[in-house]
Structure formats: structure tokens, C-alpha cells
Amino acid sequence: MATARYDESSVQVLKGLEPVRQRPGMYTRTENPLHIVQEVIDNAADEALAGYCSHIEVTLHKDGSVSVQDDGRGIPVGLHPEEQVPVVEIVFSRLHAGGKFDKQSGGAYAFSGGLHGVGVSVTNALSKRLEITVWRDGQAHGLVFADSHVLEPLTAQGSVPKRKTGTLVRVWPDPVYFDHASIPLSELVRVLRSKAVLLDGVKVTLRNEKNGDEQVWQYDNGLRGYLEEALGETDFIVPVFEGSQYAGKDDENYALGEGAHWVVAWTPEGGIVRESYVNLIGTPAGGTHEAGLRDGLFQAVKSFSELHSLLPKGVKLLPEDVFARASFMLSAKVLDPQFQGQTKERLNSRDAVRLVGTYVRHALELALNADVETGRKLAEYAIRQAQVRVRSAQKVEKRKSSGVAVLPGKLTDCESSDNTRTEVFLVEGDSAGGSAKMGRDKAFQAVLPLRGKVLNAWEVERDRLFANNEIHDIAVAIGVDPHGLTDEVDLSGLRYGRICILSDADVDGSHIQVLLLTLFFRHFPKLVEAGHVYIARPPLFRVDVPAQGKRPARKLYCLDQGELDASLDKLRTEGVRDSAWRISRFKGLGEMSAEQLWETTMNPDTRRLMRVTWGELGRDATVRMFDMLMGKGESGQRRVWLEEKGNLAEVDV
Secondary structure, three states, X not given: OOOOOOOHHHOOOOOOOHXXXXXXXXXXXXXXXXXXXXXXXXXXXXXXXXXXXXXXXXEEOOXXXXXXXXOOOOOOOOEOOOOOOEHHHHHHHOOOOOXXXXXXXXXXXXXXXXXXXXXXXXXXXXXXXXXXXXXXXXXXXXEEXXXXXXXXXXXXXXXXXXXXXXXXXXXXXXXXXXXXXXXXXXXXXXXXXXXXXXXXXXXXXXXXXXXXXXXXXXXXOHHHHHHHHHHOOOOOOOOOXXXXXXXXXXXXXXXXXXXXXXXXXXXXXXXXXXXXXXOOEEXXXXXXXXXXXXXXXXXXXXXXXHHOOOOOOOOOOOHXXXXXXXXXXXXXXXXXXXXXXXXXXXXXXXXXXXXXXXXXXXXXXXXXHHOHHXXXXXXXXXXXXXXXXXXXXXXXXXXXXXXXXXXXXXXEXXXXXXXXXXXXXXXXXXXHHHHHHHHOOOOOEEEEEEOOOOOOOOXXXXXXXXXXXXXXXXXXXXXXXXXXXXXXXXXXXXXXXXXXXXXOOOHHHHHHHHHHHHHHHHHOHHHHHOOOEEEEOOOOEXXXXXXXXXXXXXXXXXXXXXXXXXXHHHHHHOOOOOOOOEEEEOOOHHHOOHHHHHHHHHOXXXXXXXXXXXXXXXHHHHHHHHHHHHOOOOHHHHHHHHHHHHHHOOOOO
């Protein structure tokens, strides 16, 4: 059998922007070029956020290119003191280079959305041509890239009035890297209008040379007007709740300027509008700042209800009771935001929960107690929602009550029976199960410890499954019988809306994940299809960072070596010495305290939970892949596959 050559020459070192061109999907969305243009728009918006830009102009040209112009300070054009290359060239041609890493007092950007250092360099990498014009210090300068390489070096183009400053970037996206070459106009309009909403007084213009259209947005009272416009002619349960708060110089918990601006409206019917932003970056997938808003609203209403003895006996308020009919606009400012992925659709910064939650709670408590009549209306609305929820759960319980199998003894169940809220963690080992039981929220989280590695169920007949105790306990606990891909299945008996696989962040833990995924895909496929199966992602490393000035000591949790390296690089740019921090590696879940497991892996507001789906291969191709990987008679195919794909594995030494 011929084998592929693997020697010293097989190892490639990707330089410059080649990593982006080789794997564009790791750095941006590849459906269309909107995101690479948005990186340029975000840079202009960051100038406006810093107070130096009053007008952002975007033009869609007839030749398919897009230009973004701002009247900010202009990207520096002098030589970098260490690299001896023009700074503007470095910004567009080097990964992890930019002016937004310096978070110390006096840094160029106190708050910004672009913090990965790969923003406009990705734009350049995935463009056929990119032209930059900079107006700064009374001079115009030009620089041209082609296929991510310098085509025309930085040159001075003549004098301009001193007051003329800013940057013009014109981009020709390379269609090779995108599913569709054109930018969806509706999405671009939404992005630009949101910038105008969030930047009070800043004018944003969109010109379309193809049809001659021009749209201009400028809001002097942005968030509230935007939300009311989006909701239309709708009645409100209580007056719109608007507020903002930012940390001052003497704040011991947060950096100067960190905080949020929010507008919340409760409506009895109709559509719900919810939009959130972090440093002007839209976060359509939400994140910890939205979790903070939800918690702050809930705690304030709960506190008011208890203070005024409004809660009927037996009724317990939950966050969704307050949040069910709430529409909101939320704009948070976070000094060092941690986003999920380069596309920045979700905020992961754990501190943002407390930051936004604390400010919102205090503001709403003051408002409700200053206007008790409004407070009563809001509290009574939340109590009605809770009563409807309780009645609904009771009805479900009555339908379930007959013929229920005896639950496994090692299952630590939760209090709620509402499967829209409940979740069960399938935990590796009794030790980790003990930490999970102590760290969980018993109101809606159940824990089922598993002993050792689950049976490979790929080729096990359905009527033989229950001979295995672990599989029997899983099936009884979740309340759904084993079934096939084509079976008609009644999921009304499902006891938990989320079934979370929780195993160690090592090779053995990955093996247990694969065995459980095999079980669910083969014998409970409708649960996967309906989106009920998840993988919990515990961290592998913890970095203890000492206090810096007014910034308190912190703990950073990293999923893998890549995140650890990125976190350490960021700490260095913040001025933290290498010898100052301490790195701990978790050998397993059982080594984590209950508090750590809750904070990193079980808390819905701060955890990393990944839903299991069919993926890009589709169901049929996934079946073939499982046959090859898990079939007992497929060792030959597995060996060939490993020889072809083995060099893609990341080895953690």
C-alpha cells in the first residue's frame, strides 16, 4: 500500500497573511464579503467612539468595490519604532497588529470593538486590491495592496489643509473566498444605521453608484428613538425604562468609562425587538452583557415585589417572567472584551454580567421605588407571567404522571419539570459528578454521573441496549426511548430541554464525548435533530493575574493552548510581567471546585456550550463517517483515514 511522504519538507510555515488565505473561515464569515468591509467600518466607528470622527461615508462603486471614508485622525504613516515599516502598512499586512491593544491611560483607543488584531489585515488578505488614502498633518498619503502584497509603497501625494484629516479605504473583495460575491444591501444598511444609532450626532452616509441612491442616518437621541421606531404603534405595559451608567475614576471594580446605556420597553403583544452592542460591535448572538441586563431587571423587580409584599403564596419569580415581553437596546462599553470567535457575534467576558447587571439593577430599583404605581404594574405583569408558567408546568406534570419509569438512583434531579428550562449534565466519573452536584443550580440543572467509558453503541441492536446499565440510566433519565433515523418519535416525555455532555478537556474526555455522541446519533437521532444535545466545554487552563493599579486581581480561564497563548499575549500588551501571573492546568473536572465548575462550565451566563448538529456533511454523509470511525470491521478504512488526516491533529505535549 502506497503511503504519503511525511518528512521535514512536509512542514509548512505560513507567513504574513497566508494563514487567512488558506483558512478564511477561521477569521471571517465567508458567505459574502460584508464582514471584511465591516472591519473597515468598525475602525471608522472606533474613531467616532473616541470622539474624533463626525462623518462616516460608505460608497458601493459600479466596479464592485466598496470604499469607507471617515474624518478621524488618520492612520499614522510614520515608521514603526521597532519594525521600521510605515505603521499604516503594518496595520493592513500583519496579523495581531493594531492601535487597540494599548489599554493603559493615554492609549489611542480607550474602548474599541476591534481587539483581535486581525481585523483589516483580514480585509486585505481576502481582497484582490486594496487602496488606502490617509490625510494627516497637512499631507495626503497613498498605499496600494494587490493580493495582500504591497503593489505601490506608501507615498506622499501632496499638501492638504491642516484641518482635513481622516482615512479612505477602498476594497475589491476577491470572490474566490466567498460563496456570493455581492454584499447584501439590507444587512449593510442595518450595520450602518446601528452605527448612527449608537453614535449620537455622528452622520453615516451610504451611496450606491449603481442606482444613484443615497441614504443618510443621524440620531441625536439614538437608542430610545430607534427602539420606539422598531416597535411601531405599540402600547407599553409601563413607560420605557432608559438609563446609563459608567465607571468613574474612583471605581474599585471597573475601569474608567466602563458601563452601559440601555433602553427597555415591555409590550403586551406583538413582536419583540432585542439588539445589543459592545463598543459599537453588534452581538446578534447576545452574550454576557445581555445576561447582565436580564439579571439586573429580574433582581430589581423581584426586590420591589418582596419589599411591597406583592408575591402570592407559592409563586416564585424567575428571570424569564420579567424578561418574556421585554424589548431592549443595549450598548455596553467594556475595556477588554472577549468575543466568541473573530466574527464577534457573542460576548464572553464574564465581568460584563456583573458590570451591566449591577448598574441596571440599581437604576431600575430607584425608578420603581420613586414611582410605586409603575413599579406595581411591572411587578404584577411579571407575577401573571409566573402564574401562567406554573399552571402550564402543572398540566405537563399531570400528563406525565402515569406510567413513569423509576428514575436511576444516581441521578440528582432538578426541582423544575418545565423542559424549556431544565438541563441534565452527563458527567464523567463520580468525582466530577460530586463537584457538578454542588456547583449546579438545583432549580433547573440535573446531574447524572457516568462510570467509565460508555459502550460503543454504533452496532448494538436496539433491543440489547438496556443490557448496558449506563445506557439504560441515560434513556430513563431523559425520558425518551431509543429510536432510529426514520422512526416517528414522541418527544413529549422529554424531561430535559438540554442534554449536556460534560467530560474532561483531555484525550480521554474527548473519547467519552465521541462514545456518547455515537449513542445519541445512532439511537436518539431525533434529539440531535431537534437541537437538544450539547457539549459543555470546560477550560483546560486557569491564569491567575495579580492586581494592577485600580484593576483587581483576576482569573482567566482558557479552553485550550491557543486561547492560553492569546490571553498571555494580551496580558503582555497590558504591561503585565511574565513572572507576575500563575498558570494552572486542570487535570480533570474532579480537580475543579464546585464554584469554578459553575463559573466556567455550568452557569448559563458565562459557560461555553456547543449545540450538536448534523454539520456541513449532512445526515447521510455523517452516517458514513460514523460507520468508518466506529464500525468494528472498518479498521482498514480508519487506518487509511488516519494516515491522510493525522497531520491535522493538534498534539498537546
